[in-house]
Amino acid sequence: MDLSKYRQLFLDECREHLQVMNRELLRLEQEAEPGGGVDALFRAAHSIKGMAGSMGYDALVAVSHALEDILDRLRKQTLATSPGLMTLLYEGVDTLGGLVAEIEAKGATQLEIAELTARLRNAARGEPSAAAVSPPPEATPPPTAMVPPPIAATPPLEPVEPFPAAPVATATAAAEAEQAAVAVPVAVVPTMGVEPAAEEAPALVEDAGMDLVAARGGIFTLEPEKLAMVRDFVRSGLMPYACKVRVAKDSAALGARNFVILGRLAKAGMVLASSPTFEEVRAGIGRELVEALLLTERPEDQLRVQLLAIPELEELELRRLRIDSGERGAGVHPAGSNSPTLLIPRAAVVERPAGAVPGLADRYAPKKASTVRVDTRVLDDLINVVGELLITRERLQEIGRDLESEELHINLDRLRVLVRGFQDTIMTVRMMPLELVTDRLPRIVRDLAHQSGKQVNFEVVGQNIELDRAILEELNDVLIHLVRNAIDHGVEAPELRLAAGKTAKAAIRVRAGRERDWVWIRVEDDGRGMDPERIVRSAIKQGLVNAERAAAMEPREKLLLCCLPGVSTAERVTDISGRGVGMDVVKARVDAFGGTLQIDSQPGRGSAITLRLPLTLAIIRILLVEVRGQEYGLPVSHVLRTAQMDPAEVEWSQQRPLLRLGRRLVPLHDLGALVGLPPRDLRAHPGLFLAVAEFGERAAGLAVDRLLGTYEVVVKPLGPPLKRVRGLSGVTVMGDGRTVLLLDLAALI
């Protein structure tokens, strides 16, 4: 398995856990009594151990495991804190931090941890605190060879659950039974036929002797009542089987695996006896070989299929047995000889304690937390719910328009307020501060400045401005691009700056602010500035613009040409930037958000690049329009105004319509033609409507058949193949279930 793709996630989560551990250790140190914080500490160590194990970082596993053992005892209060122990815990957490840092830097660990791990392990074995309760004597497992000590992971002083008097298989139970003189041991004598036919099946025979010998030497003892019951069951058509199940060698939890096996057997029929028994497994015993005597009505092949569905099986051996009732001289009882069906009282076989193991419930009681980690998908789901609510409310409003019910309208207004509040709350949750992205910049600036021999004073203002996390994620690359450009092309080398009468140290500043539903972010420098004419020359040379058109451009428009692919302001290509990729990528990214980009520059004084971004992407207000029977959504954020088309505002130039917009003339498009319908002469269609779309410096009129109003909708991304269609930004579902395509105006006009 390729683990590298999990590495970042692993490192991020480790760091979060380490933060928790440091915080909780401080608190633990100040508290007289260890409180809930110890649980958090334990969980953190436990999580790190689990993750590190999955990633194969053994050193991290060793240290976190040793810490976990100590913390487990602390929270169970079988170990008391002491200044020495605290120091050791700090040392452990610091070492975890060191290991994580090594993994991040080098992908492997080198820190020597053996000595620390040994000290941690020693501490974990330390003397119990006064709070520790010694287990009552009767709770100690009987010291017989049949009952191995609890598994190593159980701390030695952990009270062992007293297990109920085992009816079968333990030496004590057998001894007791013998003493009480009620045991009628039965021998199972297997016939090792290759193809055991019913007649030649191994026999379950009563023996006046002592032991019941199962196939291959397992020892079972049946109580007399059980034996009598077995006989009755067999007579009524059930079949006894000897089952031998070998667990895969790499099973990580033998006892639990044994438990599952016994559980499945019990589900398939009645477990007359087993080794290990349920009780033994509960007490922590796990064996590689599980043997059982099973009574079931199921035919062998069916039983086999059922048992093979147990995970981690190495081997399954199933033998049908024959029962011999010595007392009554009965021989073989083939299946189906008597009553057709029989209900098996499973409870009689698998005895489960009435309640859960005491203590565990308390130990793992839910903890209060003031924050939770929320999967972003949950937030997306919630946004969808908000969208549905908004749409449903709009529908109700429409329906209610004709009803003159004051009460309805009051409640619709109330609903609007509530939904708006709901929406705002969820939006708040989705918002993250800009500093998540800008925090990385100072280091990048430092390194780049160093590399290019420039001196830079870097500053971020407004890093508390919050943006939708989806935008922030995308913004990361954009900001790095812009800052790199500023260092590489914007600011001059110290000697040039001094010669130009500037300070040797250049200033680069990232500023952010909020305006209603928009956030602007500006990257500015006091460098040499950009020369619009040089950019125009580059664009003309690349054939991206003709000289005539370029001459008519405003300076700002000329600067924007640097966002065309292949146009560069750089005279030479460096490692850092200036390969002709950069600004076009930035522009495309900003356009994709429905944002705008503006460049201001004064030669010799510096440049500023301003991004204007929507606060959130998930819910937008759209203008619903109808074009030749088809509905489309336009983002209201880019619609300047709407109106009925006034022929007096339209001018024609070379058969192309232009719209008069104040003092400007902007292109007028038939939206139908833009989305691929056959073009039509707008003059031949009076009564059309108009939406004026605006994108930064660009604007255009869009002719539509009808304006259907504005709606707040949830934008859902398009799946393939529609995703590739230029001019579509997404899709939304309206209140009545119909879907409406949302147009990407930036790409269309």
Next chain:
Amino acid sequence: MTARVLIVDDALFMRTMLRNIFVESGFEVVGEAGNGNEGVEKFRALGPDLTTMDIVMPEKNGIEALKQIMAFDPRARVVMCSALGQESLIIEALEAGARDFIVKPFKPAKVVEVAQKVLAAE
């Protein structure tokens, strides 16, 4: 039909890893939850064919969540995810109705085996 899986684990790392293992093996991961409460809610909302449940989690641990899920749907197929050395907790969960378990660190083949077998069993 593709089996629908719900993953409950407080570590995003573990969820991602499990998700990838399941998706790569042709399962559909219908949801993820980061604690027991959320796990129970998602189970009710999504009705998955299989649920993987971490044991040690904040808010509500996996065993409590399992019990609530079993009370809601006794036929629920829940597979516990646990770390090494938590055998008594796994057994507690098995007694409470969990169908099977997987032990971290996961081996993808084992996760898939357990999932397939649990889904195949009656």
